[in-house]
Amino acid sequence: GESVGLHLPTLSVQEGDNSIINCAYSNSASDYFIWYKQESGKGPQFIIDIRSNMDKRQGQRVTVLLNKTVKHLSLQIAATQPGDSAVYFCAENVNNDMRFGAGTRLTVKP
């Protein structure tokens, strides 16, 4: 069946550098996407979202890009900090059904 998947399972960056986490999706009916951050021992937390009629949305230090042509979603984190170390999930919404990708582990080196 159609699913959300991630290109990279792990990503290691230097503190202060920018991070880019990628996600591929295959369900063309997806109308809404969300990035979540999950720290060890906790539930996922909302970072930023984007509707399918947009191609870019910015938050505080984070930017989400959506390319519907190739069904690709990315999360950019500016000036990555140690507190950004976590697993990041993209999720897609189809008819109120929220499905998650496999996740990417981001490690920030001091």
Add this chain to the structure above:
Amino acid sequence: DAGVIQSPRHEVTEMGQEVTLRCKPISGHDYLFWYRQTMMRGLELLIYFNNNVPIDDSGMPEDRFSAKMPNASFSTLKIQPSEPRDSAVYFCASRQRGGIGTGELFFGEGSRLTVL
């Protein structure tokens, strides 16, 4: 608001025993979701409710799993009988309403289940 509250946080049980996980969603949220998280399969949607009615239970693994939402402030996920492969972290999440742009899910801290 206290957020989504799940109990127990940790449960260790023996194969064949019944397990009941509980969830209290955020007050006023119309949607409630149950997810299971494992290293192998990631976050899997098991079932979700809208206004206490199950909408999609296609993710429920098998008949050993059942979920109920008797009222707007309480839901249970039951496994009977439990098996070692059910070991996972089970998350409950709630959302205020449906439609695009409103999909932020608020997750509980999870219930870590270990079946020996």
